[in-house]
Amino acid sequence: MRKIRELLRLKYELRRSHREIATSLGIANSTVSDYARRAAAAGFTWPLPEGLDDAALEAALFPPLPPSRVPRPEPNWEHVHRELQRHKGVTLQLLWLEYLTAHPNGYRYSRFCERYRAWRGRIDVVMRQVYRAGEKAFVDYAGPKFEVVDRKTGEVRGVMVFVGVLGASNHTFADVTRSRSLPDWTMSHVRMFEFWGGVPELVIPDNEKAAVRQASRYEPDLNPTYRELATHYGTTVLPARPRAPRDKAKAEAAVQHVERWIMAPLRNQTFFSLGELREAIAPLLAALNERPFKKTAGSRRSWFEDLDRPALKPLPAERYEYAEWRKARVNIDYHIQVAHALYSVPHPLARCEVDVRITAQTVEIFHKHRRVAAHLRVHGKGGYATDPAHMPASHRAHAGWTPSRLIAWGRRTGSHTAAFVEQLLDSRPHPEQGYRSCLGLKELLRAYGAERLEAACRRALDIGTLSYKSVKSILSTGLDQADDQQYTLSLPAQHAHIRGPGYYTTPQNGKES
Incomplete structure (x- = not known):
C-alpha cells in the first residue's frame, strides 16, 4: 500500500508520467496503469482522505473479481527472450505450448506473439536526452578519495566525494563525507538543495546501496529514508538503470570535472577535518562553475542563473530531519x-x-x-x-501474562524463584517492564532445571541483584552449585606479604627503621 500511496502522489501532485513512476517505484508500466485505473474508479486522487488506513485502501482498490473476469496469467517475457537467444531450435510456438501447459487458460498463440513483440520493442529503445530547466539533477560519488588526518593519532582516513549536477545548466555541487552510509548520503542531498537554493523535479542517482535496496524483504527498491527525503522536498527519485551509462552521462562528466579541477589541485595539501576540506573545496567549486564553456557562450553559473534557478522548486520552510x-x-x-x-x-x-x-x-x-x-x-x-x-x-489484560501468573509459576519452581520474581516485578515502575526478564527465567528453567534455577535465585537474592542477566551469570559460572563458605575470604595472621608491626622496629639490612 505504501507504493500505491507514493504512486498517487507522483501522478496527481507532481504530474509524473507512468513511465517515470514505474522507474521510480521499481514496478512495470502496466502495473502503474492498473493501479491508476483502480484509484480513478474508486474516486481517489491526492491527497487521500484523512484517516484512510491500508486495509480500507486495499478493499477499495482490489475488490474480489467476478469469476468471469479473472485475468490471464502473464508469461515471463525475459525467460521467453533468453530461451529464444539461447537455443537455435526454440521457437515462439514451442514456448507458447510450454506456457499453455502450465497455464491452460492463458493467452492464445496470436496474442502471445503480439505481447512478446511489444515487450521486445521496449527493451532496446534509446532515448535522446533532452534536459528541461529545473527538471533533473544527477548525483554520484567520485572514484578517488580525499584523505583526512586525525590530529591526535595521526591516522589517515579516506573520505568520499559526493557530486551533484543539474541537467540543463551543468551547475555542479561537491561535498565530502566520511562514508557512503545512508545518513551521509541523505545529508549530502540536503546540502546540495541548499547550495542551489531550490529543488529539481527529478533526482537521478546511480544504484547506490544507500539509495536503492537491492535485497530487502520490506522495501525491495528505494530506501524508505531516501523516499521520505524526496517527499519532504517535493521531488521524485528516478534511479538510473543498472549497467546503463547513458542514463547518468551528466553525472559521469561532472565527476570527471570535480576530479580534474578540484581534487587534483588539492592533492598535495593535508587536511585535519571535513570542515577544513570543505573550506578548501568552496573556492575551487566556484571557479569550476564560473569557467567558460568551450563550445558555447556562458558558463555553468550563468546558465544556472538563466535556466535552472528560476525553474527550481522553492526549499521547504523546515530543513529535513534525518530519520x-x-x-x-x-x-x-x-x-x-x-x-x-x-x-x-x-x-x-x-x-x-x-x-x-x-x-x-x-x-x-x-x-x-x-x-x-x-x-x-x-x-x-x-x-x-x-x-x-x-x-x-x-x-491484567495482556494476552494472559500477569504478575500473579508469573509469581504462581515461580512458586511451582521454588520459594526463592517466587520471591525473586515478585521482587523483580515490584522493582519496576510498571510490572509489565519485568515480563521479559521473567520469560528469560522460564528459558533458564528449560536449560538448567528447577533445582539449579532455585539455587541461582537464592544466591541472587542474597547479593541483592534483581535481573535476568545476574541469574544467567550465576548459572553459567556454576556459582549456584558452590558452597557459600568457599567464597568467604579470610587472610591468615602470618603471610609472606604481610610485614606486621615488627617490621618497623626490627633493624632491616643493618639499618634502623
Whole structure:
C-alpha cells in the first residue's frame, strides 16, 4: 500500500508520467496503469482522505473479481527472450505450448506473439536526452578519495566525494563525507538543495546501496529514508538503470570535472577535518562553475542563473530531519526495542509488526500507515518509555501474562524463584517492564532445571541483584552449585606479604627503621 500511496502522489501532485513512476517505484508500466485505473474508479486522487488506513485502501482498490473476469496469467517475457537467444531450435510456438501447459487458460498463440513483440520493442529503445530547466539533477560519488588526518593519532582516513549536477545548466555541487552510509548520503542531498537554493523535479542517482535496496524483504527498491527525503522536498527519485551509462552521462562528466579541477589541485595539501576540506573545496567549486564553456557562450553559473534557478522548486520552510525506518515486532509486554531501549505501543498490538521512524529526538511507531505511538528518544541501554494510556486496565489484560501468573509459576519452581520474581516485578515502575526478564527465567528453567534455577535465585537474592542477566551469570559460572563458605575470604595472621608491626622496629639490612 505504501507504493500505491507514493504512486498517487507522483501522478496527481507532481504530474509524473507512468513511465517515470514505474522507474521510480521499481514496478512495470502496466502495473502503474492498473493501479491508476483502480484509484480513478474508486474516486481517489491526492491527497487521500484523512484517516484512510491500508486495509480500507486495499478493499477499495482490489475488490474480489467476478469469476468471469479473472485475468490471464502473464508469461515471463525475459525467460521467453533468453530461451529464444539461447537455443537455435526454440521457437515462439514451442514456448507458447510450454506456457499453455502450465497455464491452460492463458493467452492464445496470436496474442502471445503480439505481447512478446511489444515487450521486445521496449527493451532496446534509446532515448535522446533532452534536459528541461529545473527538471533533473544527477548525483554520484567520485572514484578517488580525499584523505583526512586525525590530529591526535595521526591516522589517515579516506573520505568520499559526493557530486551533484543539474541537467540543463551543468551547475555542479561537491561535498565530502566520511562514508557512503545512508545518513551521509541523505545529508549530502540536503546540502546540495541548499547550495542551489531550490529543488529539481527529478533526482537521478546511480544504484547506490544507500539509495536503492537491492535485497530487502520490506522495501525491495528505494530506501524508505531516501523516499521520505524526496517527499519532504517535493521531488521524485528516478534511479538510473543498472549497467546503463547513458542514463547518468551528466553525472559521469561532472565527476570527471570535480576530479580534474578540484581534487587534483588539492592533492598535495593535508587536511585535519571535513570542515577544513570543505573550506578548501568552496573556492575551487566556484571557479569550476564560473569557467567558460568551450563550445558555447556562458558558463555553468550563468546558465544556472538563466535556466535552472528560476525553474527550481522553492526549499521547504523546515530543513529535513534525518530519520531511519525500521520494522519491529511488538512483544507480549506491548513494547518494541529500538537501540537497546524499549518503547510502548497500545497493548492490542501485541505480537503485531509495526513500522518505526527514528530521529535523533523522537521515536514514532506506525501500524498500517497510521501513527499509533510517539515517544521522546531514550538514550542508553535498558531505558523505558511507557505511556500509561497504552496499558491494559489494571495491568491484567495482556494476552494472559500477569504478575500473579508469573509469581504462581515461580512458586511451582521454588520459594526463592517466587520471591525473586515478585521482587523483580515490584522493582519496576510498571510490572509489565519485568515480563521479559521473567520469560528469560522460564528459558533458564528449560536449560538448567528447577533445582539449579532455585539455587541461582537464592544466591541472587542474597547479593541483592534483581535481573535476568545476574541469574544467567550465576548459572553459567556454576556459582549456584558452590558452597557459600568457599567464597568467604579470610587472610591468615602470618603471610609472606604481610610485614606486621615488627617490621618497623626490627633493624632491616643493618639499618634502623
